Amino acid sequence: MKAVKATIAKALVPATGLAEDELVQMLEYPPNPELGDLALPCFKLAKSLRKNPNEIAQTLAEALVQIPEVASAAPAGGFLNISLARLPFAKAIVDVAVQDVHALFSADRHRGHRAAVDYSSPNIAKPFGVGHLRSTIIGESIVRLMREDGYEVIGINHLGDWGTQFGKTIAAYLKWGDEETVRANPVRELFKLYVKFHEEAERDPSLEEEGRYWFKQLEDGNPQAVKLWQWFIDESLKVFRKTYDLLNVSFDHYLGESFYNDKMDAIVDELIADNLLVEDQGAEVVNLSAYDMPPCIIKKSDGTSIYATRDLAAAAYRHDELGADTLVYVVGGEQKLHFQQLFKVLELMGKPYASRAVHVSFGLMKFNGARLSTRRGHVVYLEDVLAKAIDEARKIIEAKNPNLANKDQVAKSVGVGAVVFNDLKTYRLHEVDFRYEDVLNFDGETGPYVQYTHARASSVLRKAGGDIDTLTFPAPAGATDDAHALNDTEWALVLQLGQANEALNRAVDEYDPSVMARYTLQLCHAFNRFYHHNPILQSSPEDRARRLALTLATRKALAKALYLIGMDAPDEM
């Protein structure tokens, strides 16, 4: 699509006096396919050319029909509507999709750049709730999208394995905990203790003191504190890894906050050398009042460290040691101010990567309309959610396809896919209300619908037999009457395939997987319409060859798109 837009824009340069790039930007998709495949609004040209928009469209139409890529062009109400020559465009798109689906999506725009993507980052000794789901699956998808677009990506799980909360958990464990119970069910048990701590602390504020005491002990290397802390981490990670396996999520590095404990002094020294650090109410801070922000606390008044300092050290590490020139943080919107402060401090320190640091925020996840509050113990365990979804998928398979070979594997792919897609299809910044009735509904615009479409295409190709991988789009010699070479449902499918590149570019530019999720839906709608209206296997040899090539192109594009949003693409379900 990009190539055709450029060709058309080029042909319009002389008559409009505009630059090619500008014209490409102006080309849009008409609201109704009967109007054409592309359109150029001519209203802006009216001033400079001093003619009315429709006359301009008429003139441009005459120029455009001269080029072979354009079948027809006509003015309509100030718009120039363009219909493409179907056959050559379809052949170009389908053959690329079949032979090199990466090239259908990507122009490798970011080759030569290395990005560190910080995502998931759950807290040790706390449940991996549906709240963490968003960072994990948005992050995983962003990693895949950026890689597809040419970035070398380092995925980092910035585990919450340090901070005052551990003082609280240690204090609670020593007061009420029991080794056996924790070992049997580590995360849930440790979390119970943490919740109890907060409940008790409301009656007895001296507990807070005790929590701070134990964190101080931890920072000072008290062996008892360190041993418990390490144990909490080991047990928690065992539980988290199961969830990551289920979600097909993997990291290049697990680098928790504690990893930066010995790297913070250097940052503090640097801040002092830069004359940025000042004392304020007993704490060491960077004053940001010139930028309308509260100060960034570097060292608390009791001398212990704080997350901002660790994040500064982590940013430096990712650039200096890991070689990243782009820093991405997939973290909820409630931390927006923190990242604004962080990036500003990096800028004041003269770090070149400050301008290539981006906070990819997202809306909160609610459960049946209610806010999830970790401290009050109001959580929904992701493992329960996934188990329920897999169970539902299993039931539907038993009802609809009882002879399926690998039911467990497919139920997993479909159940998990339903949960992932439900999250990713919504605009990143919107709040997501997690409701079982929606997540477990596999009809309509859902993950299972997309997977079903892929399975359906796979099924046709399986039944077609022969050497599928060498299929190409048949181009009959001298077929100039190309309006008859592809009918409308076939053509609509080609146009969708042709927009894969635009979907990837936008998804990467906006760091928004929902762009890709919605693209898969468009593609599925187009394919299912095509499938319903055209016999494939039982058609004339020429139609059959063309439709099989279209089916294969769609299957490859769908498999790629599903991969990019972190979902499996089963061949049968």
Add this chain to the structure above:
RNA sequence: GCGUCCGUAGCUUAGUGGAUAGAGCGCUGGCCUCCGGAGCCAGAGGUCGGGGGUUCGAAUCCCUCCGGACGCGCCA
């Protein structure tokens, strides 16, 4: 109070300067002797939160008000 984000059909939402505001769920009706009905086709359902402004053109940009979420120094 200040800052940021959000407000589109009963519900979940797409569209962020162009044509008659698109989908899905739910509701109503149609389509399996035919490649997978987790599908396809059709119907009902909209003062795009209210008001003002900019523009040839506004759901989209600006102002203002209303509603909601989040944040505003020693949690992350």
